Amino acid sequence: MNALCLLPLGPVDATVIEMLDRRLSERFALPVCRLNGAVVPGDAYDPVRKQFEATHLLRAVRAAAPHDRTTVLAVTMEDLFIPMLTFVFGQAQLRGTAAVMSTARLDQRFYGLEFSPALLRQRALKEALHELGHTIGLTHCPDRQCVMTLSNAVQQIDEKGEDYCRSCRILLADTHRVPA
Amino acid sequence: MDTQWEILVVDDEEITRESMAAWLREDGYLVTTAASGREALDATRGREFAIYFLDLKMPKGLDGIETMMEIKKLYPNPSIVIITAYATVDTAITAMKEGALEYIVKPCNPQEISLLVGRIMKVKNLERENVLLRQQLSGRYRFQDIISKNPRMQEIFALIRDVSSLRSTVLIQGASGTGKELVARAVHFSGDRADKPFVAVSCAALAETLLESELFGHEKGAFTGAVSQKQGKFELADGGTIFLDEIGDIAPKLQLDLLRVLQERSFYRVGGSEEIRVDVRVIAATHVDLAEAVRQGRFREDLYYRLNVINIRIPALRERLEDVPLLARGFMERLSHELGKEAREISEGALKRLMEYPWPGNVRELENAVERAIVTCKNRTLTEADFQFLDTAVPHDQAWTVPEGLTIDELERRTIIATLERTEGNIKEAAARLGIDRSTLYDRIKRYNIPR
Ligand SMILES: [Zn+2]
Numbered sequence: 001m002n003a004l005c006l007l008p009l010g011p012v013d014a015t016v017i018e019m020l021d022r023r024l025s026e027r028f029a030l031p032v033c034r035l036n037g038a039v040v041p042g043d044a045y046d047p048v049r050k051q052f053e054a055t056h057l058l059r060a061v062r063a064a065a066p067h068d069r070t071t072v073l074a075v076t077m078e079d080l081f082i083p084m085l086t087f088v089f090g091q092a093q094l095r096g097t098a099a100v101m102s103t104a105r106l107d108q109r110f111y112g113l114e115f116s117p118a119l120l121r122q123r124a125l126k127e128a129l130h131e132l133g134h135t136i137g138l139t140h141c142p143d144r145q146c147v148m149t150l151s152n153a154v155q156q157i158d159e160k161g162e163d164y165c166r167s168c169r170i171l172l173a174d175t176h177r178v179p180a
Numbered sequence: 181m182d183t184q185w186e187i188l189v190v191d192d193e194e195i196t197r198e199s200m201a202a203w204l205r206e207d208g209y210l211v212t213t214a215a216s217g218r219e220a221l222d223a224t225r226g227r228e229f230a231i232y233f234l235d236l237k238m239p240k241g242l243d244g245i246e247t248m249m250e251i252k253k254l255y256p257n258p259s260i261v262i263i264t265a266y267a268t269v270d271t272a273i274t275a276m277k278e279g280a281l282e283y284i285v286k287p288c289n290p291q292e293i294s295l296l297v298g299r300i301m302k303v304k305n306l307e308r309e310n311v312l313l314r315q316q317l318s319g320r321y322r323f324q325d326i327i328s329k330n331p332r333m334q335e336i337f338a339l340i341r342d343v344s345s346l347r348s349t350v351l352i353q354g355a356s357g358t359g360k361e362l363v364a365r366a367v368h369f370s371g372d373r374a375d376k377p378f379v380a381v382s383c384a385a386l387a388e389t390l391l392e393s394e395l396f397g398h399e400k401g402a403f404t405g406a407v408s409q410k411q412g413k414f415e416l417a418d419g420g421t422i423f424l425d426e427i428g429d430i431a432p433k434l435q436l437d438l439l440r441v442l443q444e445r446s447f448y449r450v451g452g453s454e455e456i457r458v459d460v461r462v463i464a465a466t467h468v469d470l471a472e473a474v475r476q477g478r479f480r481e482d483l484y485y486r487l488n489v490i491n492i493r494i495p496a497l498r499e500r501l502e503d504v505p506l507l508a509r510g511f512m513e514r515l516s517h518e519l520g521k522e523a524r525e526i527s528e529g530a531l532k533r534l535m536e537y538p539w540p541g542n543v544r545e546l547e548n549a550v551e552r553a554i555v556t557c558k559n560r561t562l563t564e565a566d567f568q569f570l571d572t573a574v575p576h577d578q579a580w581t582v583p584e585g586l587t588i589d590e591l592e593r594r595t596i597i598a599t600l601e602r603t604e605g606n607i608k609e610a611a612a613r614l615g616i617d618r619s620t621l622y623d624r625i626k627r628y629n630i631p632r
């Protein structure tokens with residue numbers, strides 16, 4: 001990763017963006033830029049499912065990148081899907097430069113529970129590291145503690161740790177010059 | 181992941197197939213996409229995918245089920261997942277009936293797809309390990325179509341190699357079902373006659389006069405029904421090999437005719453006067469003890485010595501029990517494909533059961549047993565329970581008093597009738613259970629006038 005930009009799509013909890021800015025720049029040892037917030041592209045909206053299609057968003061995000069070697073992580077509160085699946089937490093271009101993540105299902109209120117800002121931020125960090133791991137070239141990790149493990153439900157996100165496992169760190173350091 | 185498996189995603193909608201592909205790629209799989217059934221078939225020609233995700237409804241060209249049928253022509257057991265937009269019982273039933281492994285309704289819960297993919301890949305990994313293992317085994321223990329790691333069989337393999345290109349007559353002896361024809365074929369196909377005909381004749385299956393014309397052919401009008409000239413098996417085998425099975429059963433007149441062919445390399449058609457010369461290697465086989473038959477005067481001594489130039493005696497299966505697992509796996513692989521069944525594995529318990537059984541019907545009985553187990557098996561693994569029928573096949577310590585005045589013929593007749601009833605008239609199965617050739621069974625049915 002050469003440079004990283006955060007792109008809020010639509011209204012996003014400001015504390016989440018601030019947290020991501022700080023923690024991601026620490027983790028990847030590079031400055032993180034914040035792009036001006038943009039509206040969520042309307043052509044990605046499915047009125048029947050009342051969700052946004054992730055692949056469309058990803059293409060729009062890529063188009064919004066300031067430089068083609070800059071990685072862009074878009075964050076939205078809208079719920080995301082791909083046609084085959086009921087929802088996705090996020091999606092990334094594998095070995096690419098664009099990723100998108102949704103905080104909709106990371107928020108306790110989605111499940112009818114009381115809002116927990118701390119839990120939202122913790123989950124958002126894990127999801128951000130996960131999607132960025134994909135852009136760097138990592139695939140899902142069998143280590144259930146690793147942030148690269150596949151999570152299909154929010155419980156699985158809560159069960160995993162906030163960092164890459166040893167073998168994923170080695171992969172990151174070796175091939176992508178990300179500090180271990 | 182042990183190996184990178186490839187998945188094919190087929191859907192006419194670009195976003196649908198590309199997003200699905202991206203999702204699977206994040207899981208570490210190599211994914212190819214196709215926009216139509218045709219594209220899918222082009223992609224899979226010469227390259228089998230671990231999973232095929234096929235959209236049921238594709239407006240142009242082949243739909244999902246049709247594409248599946250085409251893929252199944254290319255590969256025996258592809259893992260096909262049919263994707264439907266609406267859960268209709270009909271389409272699901274059709275998909276499964278036509279051989280889809282699974283169908284999913286989109287949109288589908290991510291957890292569900294993850295589990296499905298994981299489950300299929302686990303089976304694939306197991307299969308790959310087993311195939312590797314089998315290839316190693318069969319390479320080392322296979323000679324032509326015979327599989328064995330038994331030392332005596334290995335000696336037979338060596339002997340066959342040594343004599344395959346000679347013209348000397350071979351006499352193969354062994355009980356019914358030991359695979360005498362396989363040995364005969366191995367002799368033929370590993371020698372320099374391999375590209376010439378191999379012609380097999382079962383001498384027990386035909387009445388004397390018919391057998392004579394079968395072997396030597398006949399001229400038009402030689403007997404009632406001989407409406408045209410016909411070539412015999414010896415002529416058809418010219419340059420190659422003739423395999424005479426159950427040679428011990430032939431009548432004295434034919435024994436003499438055969439002796440003449442072996443001495444002169446020539447013969448006359450039935451009703452003919454023209455001498456026909458052939459270059460044929462003779463391989464004969466019998467389940468009876470020919471030396472004993474010679475002593476009893478039922479078989480010509482001179483013919484016996486002519487036939488018994490190279491002698492191959494095949495051990496009974498119970499003398500080579502170490503081959504049972506290899507053979508059982510070999511049969512399972514071939515038969516489950518032929519029968520269109522999913523059986524892929526055989527449990528330790530089942531193998532143990534097979535190794536304890538005495539196999540009176542030898543390799544053929546084992547083959548029949550595996551076939552029967554596959555037919556009734558509901559899973560991918562044959563277990564001990566699938567071979568339960570073996571318990572009834574051989575009564576262990578059944579109290580049985582021989583009725584007063586019972587002749588051997590009557591005993592044989594009753595045994596055959598009872599066995600045929602148990603197999604519901606299935607001759608192949610009955611012959612295996614009785615430990616005799618099908619041809620021998622037909623012969624007995626005829627002899628005892630047993631109604632069928
Ligand atoms: Zn992922």
Ligand SMILES: [Zn+2]
Pocket residue numbers: 141142143146147148149164165166167168169
């Ligand atoms: Zn990891």
